[in-house]
Amino acid sequence: MSSSPTRVLVLNSGSSSLKYQLLDMRDSSRLAVGLVERIGEQTSRLKHTHVTNGDTREQNGPIADHEAALKAVAEELSRDGLGLDSPELAAIGHRVVHGGMFFTEPTLIDDQVLTEVERLIPVAPLHNPANLTGIRTAQSLRPELPQVAVFDTAFHTTMPESAARYAIDPKIADRHRIRRYGFHGTSHAYVSRETARLLGKDPADVNVIVLHLGNGASASAVEGGRCVDTSMGLTPLEGLVMGTRSGDLDPAVIFHLERVGGMSTDEIDTLLNKRSGLFGLCGDNDMREIRRRVDAGDEEAKLAFDIYIHRLKKYIGAYYAVLGRVDAVAFTAGVGENAAPVREAAVAGLEGLGLAVDAELNAVRGDGPRLISPEGARVKVAVVPTDEELEIATQTYALVEKNSR
Structure with missing residues (x-):
């Protein structure tokens, strides 16, 4: 066992789903992966895989909300000895879809971050509310653990103004935060870097x-x-x-x-x-x-x-x-x-x-x-x-x- 924690739990909260992966950053290996879907319905499903031994388990039945979903995930991880209370868990990383121009890199989550993500809901009404729910639920389960927001838009904040601006009145655009933000940023960052490595x-x-x-x-x-x-x-x-x-x-x-x-x-x-x-x-x-x-x-x-x-x-x-x-x-x-x-x-x-x-x-x-x-x-x-x-x-x-x- 390492002297400092090396595991990161990645949470991707959608409007009615929760994807998760637990990774060991010593070798970037996956320890567990899973998906909770149809949250809030009678037909909710949780599929969990313990990657190390290949064991897959499934739960079917109502999961009321994201808090219940994350608690169910925590229980599944605990069954594999990988629970949220593990001293090996270094942080929880959250995918947040819209970070606007305020967030240009991964950010430790505090009250100010949550307030800004909430302010961006009008430009990401389907995604940011679910992301916020996932963050707040994770904080309630491990309040002392570092929680990090990784923004889909961050990689694109390097665009020059000539590419990011629409050709409309700048005062109106700025008042309503209208500009080109871009999405899938974590994918574009990863793939562009891996392509260079391939070459x-x-x-x-x-x-x-x-x-x-x-x-x-x-x-x-x-x-x-x-x-x-x-x-x-x-x-x-x-x-x-x-x-x-x-x-x-x-x-x-x-x-x-x-x-x-x-x-x-x-x-x-x-x-x-x-x-x-x-x-x-x-x-x-x-x-x-x-x-x-x-x-x-x-x-x-x-x-x-x-x-x-x-x-x-x-x-x-x-x-x-x-x-x-x-x-x-x-x-x-x-x-x-x-x-x-x-x-x-x-x-x-x-x-x-x-x-x-x-x-x-x-x-x-x-x-x-x-x-x-x-x-x-x-x-x-x-x-x-x-x-x-x-x-x-x-x-x-x-x-x-x-x-x-």
Whole structure:
């Protein structure tokens, strides 16, 4: 046993879910992972895995709220000898979606931090309240333990004002905190750094376009380890076509739907966030099913796929222009890591920019970072599995260690 605690519990609180991982930062190994879903319903489920011995347990039945969920998680961890009361637990790291411009790095949580996260609820109404609940519940269970907030937006705070500002009256924008914040920051930070490692270079010497393609999707232009542009904006709605979100849209469409379509603000919000994107175009938001339908000759699915790729290709080209020099394009997250046809289609026709994939390498499935571009390619194309939990744990542990010196 080490002389100082080395374990970090990572909590990711959603509106009706709680994901968690317990890691030992001596070797970044996972000790336990789990998920509580459908919190507040009669059909709640807790799935817990003790990674060391592979034992998986499941609970089914009502879990009233996040406090009850975290207490149930604590009990499961205790059954494995990994409880929240363990002296080996160094800190709890919390994913917080929106940190605005106030939080640019991992932050020890105190009352001031909680107040500021609460003030940001209007620009993250679905995420920040759940994040706050998770933090307060964890504090009640271990009040003396360091709690660290790691913000999705922090990595993008290095964007220059020319990229972060919208072209509207600055006084109105500042009054209402309207600017481009970006999201998936922990993923973009991790993947850009791992891509540099894959190339055998220092992140400070590498320019990378990161494509985080999951049900939510975002792109970033990373210059020498610093984000200089990203596709999501004030909210996660802007940018790429996503599973259920529209991505980029003429703002006048909203006025048209209100004035001509007679839709309310809430109805338009639901349409753009939950009933658009791939789902809105073809009724499916699972890329595997969409590709199956495309291969079977389904024209609706093919159009949805083509729109998805068209938008993705536009962002690759735009960020190539922003960076001026690109060393690598990295695909990550569920679709990016697993959908070879998406990767192939996204760079098809961009050979003039030095981009191409090797068909055989692209078809190979693997767990680790890998290159899928032809040997000697001017711009490397990579598949780099993201690990947001490890990134949160790493940032949390580094901050706690720094403060304990």
